[in-house]
Amino acid sequence: MGVRIRLRASDRELEASALVNTGFETPAPDLAVPVEVAKRLGLWPPRCAKLVSADTGGGEVDMVYLEAAVEIYLEGRRRIANALINPFIDEVLISDYLASELGIVILDPRRGLWRFVDEDIVRNSAEPQRWK
Secondary structure, eight states: OEEEEEEEETTEEEEEEEEEOTTSOOSSOEEEEOHHHHHHTTOSSOSSOEEEEEEETTEEEEEEEEEEEEEEEETTEEEEEEEEEOTTOSSEEEOHHHHHHHTEEEEETTTTEEEETTOOOOEEOOOOOOOO
16 A cells, blocks of 8 residues: 655655555664665665665565665655665555554555544555656
8 A cells, every 4th residue: 555755865855655564564664765766865875874684575685774864754744764775676665663653544455545543534545656
């Protein structure tokens, strides 16, 4: 299920559809981004970063981890997130932790219906956006 977000890193900004992935379980507000998104935000190539290894659905993957690197805006809500630059994905992915921080409640994943935890307005999912 996707949502339309605005991303900002330093002086660069872009809009993107992001997949809310409850299977992307993290202990912090993490946003996984393809290399192309990282390039457009000025995060690639990284100047100073940590390399992390993560167990994903596709196996173990090494990714660049940038702490508190991205501002995320969703319908007037703003959060700071860590960026995980993953060369094997083609969509922006919102972790379970970040989805919770943003107040996203998935109502019907098949139909793409969601709302904010503190609102009754039911919203439709955004169309997927591939970055390759």
